[in-house]
Amino acid sequence: MTALPDWMDLPSAGLSADDYDALPEEICRRIEIVDGAILVNPSPRRSHQNFARRLAQVFEDACGPEFEVSTDVDLRLRDVPLLNRRPDIVVYDSSLPDELVLRPEYCVLVVEVMSPGSVTADQIDKPGEYAAGGIQHFWRVENTDDPEKLRVFRYQLDPTTKTYAPAAVHDGPFTVTDPFTVNVDLAGLL
Helix, strand or coil: CCCCCHHHCCCCCCCCHHHHHHCCHHHHCCEEEECCEEEECCCCCHHHHHHHHHHHHHHHHHHCCCEEEEECCCEEEECCCCEEECCCEEEEECCCCCCCCCCHHHEEEEEEECCHHHHHHHHHHHHHHHHHCCCCEEEEEEECCCCCCEEEEEEEEECCCCEEEEEEEECCCEEECCCCCEEECHHHHC
16 A cells, blocks of 8 residues: 655645645646645646647737736635635736736636546536636637537626626637637647
8 A cells, every 4th residue: 555645644624825835846736725635636638738738829829918828827716725726728917926826816717628537627616616716707628529629618707696607619710809809720729
C-alpha cells in the first residue's frame, strides 16, 4: 500500500486558503480544492490542451489591452470553505497585478473544455460555482459524435438569480460581441 504524500494529509476542517498558498506550485498545478477537499486532476489529453491553447490565442488576439487571457490558472472562488478551480481558459481584467489571487470579480469569461473524466464537474458543478461568483460569461466546449467537430455552449449570467442562462450553441464558425468581439472557427482550432 502506498502512503499519501504529506500535502494530502488534510486538517479536519479541510485545506484553508493559507494552507493552499503554502503548497509548492508543482502540486497546485495538478489539483483543485472544493470545500477544503483536494481533487487531483489527471493531465488532459494533448488534443484538449492544444484546443484550449489555440482558443486562448484567438481570445488574446481579439480582446485588446483591457483584458488578459490565461490557461490553467488558479481561480479562487471562495476562501471558507476553500473553493479553488483551474479553468481551462479565463479572461480577466488586465489591470490585476500578477501577485494578487485571481478572483471572480476580475473575470469576464471562463471556458471549460470537457473531458470524459470531467463531465459532471463541467456541466453542473463549475457553472454553478462560476455563476455564484458573478462571472458574466461561461463557455463549455464538448465533443460531438463526429470526432472532427466540437460544440460550444455559451451562457450568460442572470444577475437576479445568479445562475447562467443559455445564450447560444455553436458547432461551426461563430462571432460574439460580449465581453469583446471575437470570431471563432472551431474546426480551425482542432
